[in-house]
């Protein structure tokens with residue numbers, strides 16, 4: 001679109017090392033640069049341990065970077081704690097248990113979501129108005145939950161919980177929506193339902209979205225850009241035009257390529273070791 | 278009858294302790310030993326204000342609440358800002374408070390003789406209300422003062438419970454409850470979990486300090502030892518309450534903690550009157566809480582085994 005438009009997300013030189021200086025040292029972020037335009041729906045792919053979740057956690061503020069900078073909506077949030085960044089970010093986790101407070105009712109959970117990033121005062125929760133609006137929006141899910149507003153959310157199925165968590169994350173329009181394999185723990189039918197809902201909400205609200213997935217099908221069908229990660233770096237970046245031509249096979253070939261390169265790395269390392277040790 | 282009224286009154290006063298323990302133990306899932314120190318702290322601060330400075334009893338009682346909140350705040354900050362294990366943080370604050378309490382009181386025990394306390398208020402109100410020093414209650418002679426104290430404590434506990442119930446249903450209170458349930462989610466929704474925890478512990482220990490303040494005025498002295506083991510007492514009350522109400526809703530839980538406290542105090546009074554050595558009281562209380570904590574698991578395991586046995 002407009003090149004002068006400020007990106008919604010700008011990450012530059014982001015580095016993170018966990019357990020530095022121990023044998024457990026891992027470096028899931030090795031100088032990541034990434035810009036995401038407003039309204040863009042980015043799919044993040046990559047093998048296990050390539051740093052996808054870490055990238056999302058870094059943006060959300062679950063930990064602070066060792067080096068580098070994160071800007072959200074033009075604001076430098078690098079030093080902001082997680083709860084403060086929540087005013088700009090909506091999140092759905094992989095684990096259906098992570099996104100909701102299990103012993104509290106559906107209505108109470110949404111009363112929390114309705115105050116994301118706002119001052120929480122002594123107003124009644126959930127308010128009458130929220131209840132009415134909630135009934136309407138939960139009815140749209142077609143899961144038959146609209147009459148169960150006062151049921152503990154922990155008694156619902158994983159699919160129902162993820163759908164509700166998605167609705168909660170987007171109840172107040174977030175500047176950025178982070179989805180980390182939010183359908184990975186679901187059975188295929190529930191996963192399809194939640195993906196359809198994701199597509200509907202993201203498209204309707206034109207949300208800037210970052211979605212991690214292991215499903216090539218989802219990667220090809222959804223979104224307008226694919227970022228492929230490997231060993232804490234962005235390896236490939238397919239734009240909307242490239243992505244339109246992309247098929248599942250192309251992506252699989254990409255992965256195969258990564259795998260071969262890794263084998264090469266290892267054998268090269270072995271060879272070097274053989275020579276020098 | 279006097280015995281019954283006494284037990285009811287103490288049960289009501291200690292219901293405030295039970296409510297405090299409910300907040301830390303059930304909402305934030307912390308066994309907060311600060312309680313042992315903050316109960317005495319509330320009593321000590323109220324006591325010294327009444328005896329040495331002749332402060333208005335209502336103010337002195339409020340000061341007991343504030344003292345407890347202070348203790349809870351320190352415990353909360355140790356747990357959050359300094360990342361100290363909650364159990365250890367509680368032990369540290371409790372231990373430190375032991376010295377603080379001795380300093381506040383100047384010695385290990387201060388009698389309230391002659392000081393104007395809430396009990397003296399009750400005496401006057403009792404006279405007003407009933408027009409005599411003693412009245413006839415279903416054939417029993419009851420001191421008007423004792424009855425007034427009981428009524429007033431009942432009223433106070435009722436109001437406190439109502440206020441707590443309402444608070445935990447506001448936006449702030451709901452977020453605090455959720456932060457015990459799923460802190461990750463609360464952070465993701467913009468709640469400052471650490472601040473909620475500090476505030477929760479302050480509120481919890483404030484109630485405990487208030488209980489200590491009222492208890493001291495009821496028994497007419499404050500003592501450096503009076504808080505020992507009281508967290509276990511609170512736990513016992515909360516567990517009894519849960520067994521009785523068995524509902525996860527906050528209203529039932531609050532009511533349960535109060536009923537549990539009153540009931541537990543009755544049980545203790547009965548046991549004592551049947552010859553239980555007062556020295557064994559803490560042992561029995563601890564054993565009771567132990568059994569109540571392991572019994573559900575034990576029953577589940579035993580039940581499962583019994584079910585698996587071929588018919």
Ligand SMILES: Nc1ncnc2c1ncn2[C@@H]1O[C@H](COP(=O)(O)OP(=O)(O)OP(=O)(O)O)[C@@H](O)[C@H]1O
Nearest residue numbers: 018019026028046047048049050051052053054055
């Ligand atoms: N908070 C943390 N503390 C320590 N190590 C971490 C932490 N977060 C991530 N890691 C490590 O960083 C590496 C990258 O993990 P990450 O979860 O980002 O991978 P991923 O790409 O999401 O993988 P997957 O597809 O399995 O979800 C892993 O080795 C992981 O153990």
Ligand SMILES: [Mg+2]
Nearest residue numbers: 052053054180
């Ligand atoms: Mg992951």
